[in-house]
Amino acid sequence: MFDREIAGLSRAGLLRGVLSRASAQGPVIFIGRKKYINFASNDYLGLSSHSDLACVASQALERYGSGAGASRLLAGGTLLHDKLEELIVAWKETDRAIIFNSGYAANTGVIPSIAGESDVIFSDELNHASIIDGCSLSRARTVVYRHKDISHLKRLLRTENGRRKIIITDTVFSMDGDIAPIKELHELCRTRNVSRTTRPSVLLYLDDAHGTGVLGQGRGALAHFGLQPERWIIQMGTFSKAMGSFGAFAAGNRDIIQWISNTSRSFLFSTALPPCVIASAIAAVRIISKDLLLIQRLWTNRDALMQSLGKMGYEETGSETPIIPLRAASVQEALGMSQFLFEQGIYAPAIRPPTVKEPRIRVVVSAAHEERHLNRLVAALGKWRSRKLNRGD
Ligand SMILES: Cc1ncc(COP(=O)(O)O)c(C=O)c1O
Structure with missing residues (x-):
């Protein structure tokens, strides 16, 4: 066959x-x-073989055992999972963060959770495969804009009145190493979300897999451009690349993260990451923040x-x-x-x-x-x- x-x-x-x-x-x-x-x-900082990561992982193995045994909703997570989420919140200066089992699981979980049949996604043509798969799973209409072409994106946005819009981009494009025009994307969304009393009409989803630990003193693409997190931004990042461990996170506004943790299928229906993996991700955040x-x-x-x-x-x-x-x-x-x-x-x-x-x-x-x-x-x-x-x- x-x-x-x-x-x-x-x-x-x-x-x-x-x-x-x-x-x-x-x-x-x-x-x-x-x-x-x-x-x-993609072990940009050489942390995957850093002795601190190995040491805390072995301590976590002794204390919590090897497998998580259940999803986060069924106490598969540990105090270490909570700690890592707290560190991400502090790092990213967002309200909340939620851990996913991989970058792939984050993109295929979060995107269908924030975009549905009645929404429209605008996706850079060179976005990662996991974003493309997340868009397909969401059943939202997906419009692909030319790579980093803000004028093209603006023209396409004008044709989609009335629907909620989600703009999705890699921050660092994984195969080309170029950086998305985050400042322009931020401005484009800011001007469309001026009212604080109504729901944002445009969300910005940033896949910072290759920006985390690399850009903005490690804090990622938003920090690199000196931009503040906003209630309409969701920052996804991975622990599997510069952080030398495994897994991913989505960080953002309180309601959005709560919604994601209630609806994202790759979060709900998958066993939590093993505590030893989480322990090394915690050590990585600490090393990057200090060194x-x-x-x-x-x-x-x-x-x-x-x-x-x-x-x-x-x-x-x-x-x-x-x-x-x-x-x-x-x-x-x-x-x-x-x-x-x-x-x-x-x-x-x-x-x-x-x-x-x-x-x-x-x-x-x-x-x-x-x-x-x-x-x-x-x-x-x-x-x-x-x-x-x-x-x-
Ligand atoms: C931009 C981007 N997003 C997501 C992923 C998936 O991350 P993970 O390897 O943690 O599943 C990758 C990995 O190659 C990536 O390059």
Whole structure:
């Protein structure tokens, strides 16, 4: 069964396989017995192997056991879950926050909870797959606007009078590393929600999966732009990337979060996250809040690599963050480049359709990379370029 379909994927260079690590996540990993410099992880701050996260996780394991055993509504959660939500509220300066089991579960849970058949969603064309799935599940009419194109969005908004509107965007686009025009989106919603006595007519849902721990001293995209949380903004973020743990949150106005916690199916009908995972997310929030040099190191590394890539001619990556796409002319070229890097001891996989339209290598820099790791990548990319030039590609 499915053999013809699988053969079709294989012919197009789109068949994927799982690759397993034999070591902790980090700037250097083992695949099998071989060592690779890793540019594929979203562990932006290197926290997933931080000793504090491991230590509090093992204490939580001893105190609370391994599994949560039930959903939050049935006491599957612990005091640690409450504590993490309190920390998110303080971090995000919102009324309330609620934990989800993953970023995917948050988007497919929250979006159908805040948007229904009579509403209309406006979604950036490069939003993450979990947002697209959340929009489908909501049964709301979904209108896709051109990537970061505020004029297009405004034109589309005008055509949808009378319905409640929800604008949804990644804050940092996960495959391109560019940042959404949050200031303009904020202003657009603010001018449409001026009355404090009536319900907001436009909600703004920000998927801050790649902004949390990276932008705004770690507090995310709103803080990065110096914007205040508003009753019509819902900020979603993940613990699975810069926070080095797992899970996600939605933070916002009291009523909205209460509504979500009563209606979001991925929250209601799923077992709570294990306490050890929550304990490490708590440790991550504390580390990020205290150690300001950590995020600075991430940005220093990112800027150094961008500079070196620029010198080599990779100027138009479009990236504004530690996610740096190196575009390829075809799937075959992306695969060839990734394989070449792999042979040079560098892990930076090819990203192909359907994840992206344009194939590429997605390089992710972390605070844990050392100068010699970045230099190795630059040297290997230099070799790849000369090889291409020599072959006349
Ligand atoms: C923008 C965005 N949103 C949501 C998710 C899903 O998060 P998680 O991996 O925690 O399920 C991802 C993960 O890749 C993402 O990039």
